[in-house]
Amino acid sequence: MRIVAGLIVFIALSLAATATEAARSASNALGEIDFFNLYVEVDSSDRNFTVIDSRYEETGTGAALFGIAGALATSAAAAGSDNKKAEPLREAAEAIPLEALISDAVKSKITSKGEIEIADSEDAATHRLIINIHNYGLLRRAKDDPRLRAFLNLSWEVVDNKGRILFEKKRENTSAPDAYTLDEFTPDTLQSEFEVIAPKAGEFIGSQINYR
């Protein structure tokens, strides 16, 4: 019995140590990467349009955006209300070419410094930059301000040609500077807001690589 308990503790500690090590090694290494040829890809398999208004009002934060559980959990009623608010804009939102807007901006920013080449294919690259689109949509500005602004939540990682993750950033959130009431958001307004913030998010990732 003692042996089994000891074994369980050993396994748990080993797993914990491995997780800590992985997190540390992947978080501080951007400055150490010797980029030469970078292939940029944008993965939209987790792309999700959402409005965070009622949920923000309920918790006083945008925590719903990041799926933060526990004390800040939101009610099903607030989530349902937000879903209804998102519905009229969903089709227009899903038609916005976020992938191209982000990808073009990243490539343009990186090449502007002239230190790293952009590869045409994965095979020709020394490293891959993988950007994942997660939640995007409209986020309430503040608890006491019902206006909303466009936001885009990404994560990204740099992988070497052996598939090893050299750096990862789990949350890269970009918000639009201007806020509007929900009624003021038409498909055109939505599109123009994302045409501003998606390139901004891409440029920002490119700048982090340029100034690493």
Place this chain on the structure above:
Amino acid sequence: MLRYLSIAIAAVGLSACAFGDETLNVAYDVSSAKVGVLSEAAPATIHVEDVADKRVEKMRVGYKRNGFGQKTADILLSKPAPEVVKEALETVLQKNGHILGDDSSPLALKTDLTNFWFDAKTGLVTVEFYGEVQAEVSLVDTASGATLYSEVFDGYYSEKTGGGLRKTWERIMNAALDDFAAKVNLSSGLKDAIAAAEASAADDEGAMPSS
């Protein structure tokens, strides 16, 4: 007898650990500050105003929680969060060659701090600690009061580990503050706004009749 005494001492120790407030020393590490996009704008004199505290939770930056996630004590900062953020902004500007001015300077950074928070998500054998620092930073023309540029910067850092106490929590919050400062440092929009304001000021000076 000795056994009971040890158990009692251990119990008191653990209670104090779980139920006593914890104070973290969080500050932007000047030595880790890098030159960034803001350096691409010509040096400008900018007054960093006191940061307005717009957080929902102003009294603490997190909660200590027990194994069931219940709050047992507060996590505090040794220095008020708005001051920590103001110092980080000043360091970023200086590192990029800008000059810190006073309230007579033509440009000011006006900041609303909306979040400064530490928390944890518990898994089966690991716990993921995360820190968030979020503020809306605006570049303001002090003469007219007009906002020239505004951006929400969202600093975040998380780490999965087997466990951790004050030192780990401090490291997480310092990394979140670093991420916030890096975002300000790399803001093309803020850089363009500073450059445009400086160019406009130079034009105005050029147009002034010499006495």
